[in-house]
Amino acid sequence: MKTLESIENTVRSVLRDVLGISRERADAFGPDTGLFGELPELDSMAVAGLLTELEDRLGIMIDDDEIDADMLGTFGALVDFAERKARK
Amino acid sequence: MTALFSRQTSRGEVLSCGLKNGPQILVLQPLFDEANRCRRTIALMMRALASRGIGTTLPDLPGLGESLAPLAETRWEDWQTAVSDWVNDIRPVALAAFRGGALLDSVPGIVAHWRFAPETGARIVRDLERTRLTSSAADKDVLGGHKLAPAFIDALRTADLPSHSLMRTVRLESDATDADLHVPGSPLWRRAEPGEDAALAEALAEDLSQWINQCAAS
Numbered sequence: 001m002k003t004l005e006s007i008e009n010t011v012r013s014v015l016r017d018v019l020g021i022s023r024e025r026a027d028a029f030g031p032d033t034g035l036f037g038e039l040p041e042l043d044s045m046a047v048a049g050l051l052t053e054l055e056d057r058l059g060i061m062i063d064d065d066e067i068d069a070d071m072l073g074t075f076g077a078l079v080d081f082a083e084r085k086a087r088k
Numbered sequence: 089m090t091a092l093f094s095r096q097t098s099r100g101e102v103l104s105c106g107l108k109n110g111p112q113i114l115v116l117q118p119l120f121d122e123a124n125r126c127r128r129t130i131a132l133m134m135r136a137l138a139s140r141g142i143g144t145t146l147p148d149l150p151g152l153g154e155s156l157a158p159l160a161e162t163r164w165e166d167w168q169t170a171v172s173d174w175v176n177d178i179r180p181v182a183l184a185a186f187r188g189g190a191l192l193d194s195v196p197g198i199v200a201h202w203r204f205a206p207e208t209g210a211r212i213v214r215d216l217e218r219t220r221l222t223s224s225a226a227d228k229d230v231l232g233g234h235k236l237a238p239a240f241i242d243a244l245r246t247a248d249l250p251s252h253s254l255m256r257t258v259r260l261e262s263d264a265t266d267a268d269l270h271v272p273g274s275p276l277w278r279r280a281e282p283g284e285d286a287a288l289a290e291a292l293a294e295d296l297s298q299w300i301n302q303c304a305a306s
Binding site for chain 2 (some may be wrong): 016017019020033041042043050051072
């Protein structure tokens with residue numbers, strides 16, 4: 001089972017890869033860092049890529065009805081969501 | 089560095105690189121917007137292959153890239169026919185397919201199939217459908233911003249990766265799926281801002297050229 005830290009690292013590296021942002025910028029993300037609606041790089045295409053990469057790298061399945069502005073709203077919310085899914 | 093040049097085929101102009109009289113490889117790009125995001129890295133790979141004496145050709149599928157064909161009227165068979173026609177024109181020793189391009193790599197006369205991060209049609213359609221979750225477009229014929237014929241979407245959704253006896257699959261290290269080789273790099277096809285990855289292009293060119301030479305020797 002993946003630890004919380006490794007899940008957070010996976011979410012961070014997926015964001016870095018999908019958004020094409022620097023390691024420094026991704027490493028500076030905290031629980032309250034705004035994502036969807038805040039980061040211009042996170043457009044609808046990037047959201048789709050983000051979800052698929054999270055599924056592949058965490059071995060989870062995400063249903064469309066689980067996706068909303070809240071779970072994508074902040075880095076902390078996205079990590080919480082990923083952790084819940086990975087522990088199921 | 090070898091420049092890319094325009095080459096005439098029976099299906100219009102395509103981009104080529106390297107000598108015309110050496111072994112040739114036909115490169116099948118990722119589908120839809122993924123192609124734009126990978127293009128610079130693929131061009132770097134083509135140049136790296138040219139420096140190894142291998143010529144490459146990179147066509148745009150009907151309705152995509154520089155092609156003037158209307159995508160909304162394109163049928164899945166049109167893509168298959170286009171690939172067959174380019175194979176007949178170029179007579180490649182191998183097909184090198186990226187992502188969804190591998191769905192089209194089953195062509196008579198081609199023995200060697202090299203693939204990078206191949207993807208099934210179902211997963212490609214799923215990605216495209218997911219772009220709707222956070223966009224205002226609700227039209228079911230519009231996928232990832234492209235208007236497509238419903239029959240085309242159905243054909244793509246059910247398109248599986250053909251299996252071949254002589255086949256090599258390369259994937260990224262971050263991808264846990266089985267492959268003959270995993271290489272470092274990031275999934276450029278996901279990036280909103282197209283980048284280029286020279287190290288990845290070089291690694292792919294090295295693997296592809298070695299494999300082609302092995303195939304030729306056996």
